[in-house]
Amino acid sequence: MKTPSSSLSSxxxxxxxxxxxxxxxxxxxxxxxxxxxxxxxxxxxxPENAQVLEIGSGTGEHAVAACQARADIRWQPSDPDAQSRRSQAAWASEADGRISAPLALDLREADWFADAGAPDALVCINVIHISPWIVTEHLAAGAAALLPAGAPVYLYGPYQEGDATAPSNLEFDRSLKTRNPDWGVRALADVVAVFDRAGFVLESRTGMPTNNLSLVFRKREAS
Ligand SMILES: C[S@@+](CC[C@H](N)C(=O)[O-])C[C@H]1O[C@@H](n2cnc3c(N)ncnc32)[C@H](O)[C@@H]1O
Known part of the structure; x- marks a missing residue:
């Protein structure tokens, strides 16, 4: 059965x-x-035995795949959308009790991380282009508040990289903005700058299928 491509929250x-x-x-x-x-x-x-917090977990399928690839980790899914959280809870049985009950985290809220536990890593897949820019800023600020030094933040999605931007990502940016002017394929440099200000260094940039990138940020040691 197909489900609608948007739902209302707040x-x-x-x-x-x-x-x-x-x-x-x-x-x-x-x-x-x-x-x-x-x-x-x-x-x-x-990290070994990591407790992972995922933002905007959607259906919950990435949590299952990651837990099946690494038998030592535990996963905390989240999403502002109730139907998505029900799906995450339904998929959790595929991971031997290592996927927790989903949290209703909405990163439009500045204090979203207040009850988000004590994760060792943060994961956010295909969210920051399809939410307002403030979500990216709150993601970096919350990651800084939650994670210990040396911990990773993993981002996956499409990015703009100036003249090197894939035409399909430029077209995707235009179509996102017609749906909502606050959405858009983010400039990699802007995302790196936000995380840099929050205390993270970009450790790796990996090309993925269909012009997406995997970005790994690491939290710097306190100076
Ligand atoms: C394109 S879906 C990606 C879902 C999943 N991560 C995946 O890759 O399959 C975007 C997700 O971002 C979530 N999202 C949208 N706005 C959000 C916000 N303000 N805070 C947290 N998550 C948000 C949506 O509920 C949705 O699950």
Whole structure:
């Protein structure tokens, strides 16, 4: 069954990708394509026995793939969208009790991280282009507040890189902005600058399928 591509949270629209469903379990065609390469990359960077906090977990399929790739980690999914949280809870049984009950985290709120536990790593996949820029700023600030020095933040999605930007990402940017002028494919340099100001260094930039990037930031030691 196809589900709508957006739902309402508070008084504003929250963007969701196209999804199929089997009872509460939602299945995202994009997650079906990217979850294996993402899980493989995450498996190489997450600390041993990491407690991972994911922002905007969507269907919950990335949590399952990452936990299946790394038997030592535990995963905290989250999403402002209630239907997505139900799907995350329904998928959690695939990971031997290592996926917690989802949190209702909305990064439009400055204090979103107040009850987000004590993670060792943060993961955010395909969220920052389809939410207002303040979400990226709050993501970096919350990561700085929550994570210990040396901890990773993993971002996945499309980016603009000046003249090197893929035409498909420029077109995607235009279509996002017609849906909501506050959305858009972010400039990699702007994202790096926000994380730099929050105390993170960009450790790696990895090309992924269909002109997406995996970015790994590390929290610097306090100076
Ligand atoms: C395109 S979907 C990606 C879902 C999932 N991460 C994936 O890659 O399959 C965007 C997700 O971002 C979430 N989202 C949108 N606005 C958000 C916000 N303000 N704070 C946290 N998550 C948000 C949506 O609810 C949705 O689950």
């Amino acid at each position: 008084s504003q629209t929250i963007a969701l990708e196209t999804r199929d469903s089997d009872a509460d379990r939602l299945m995202s065609p994009s997650a079906a394509r990217n979850r294996a390469p993402i899980a493989e990359l995450l498996a190489g960077i997450l």
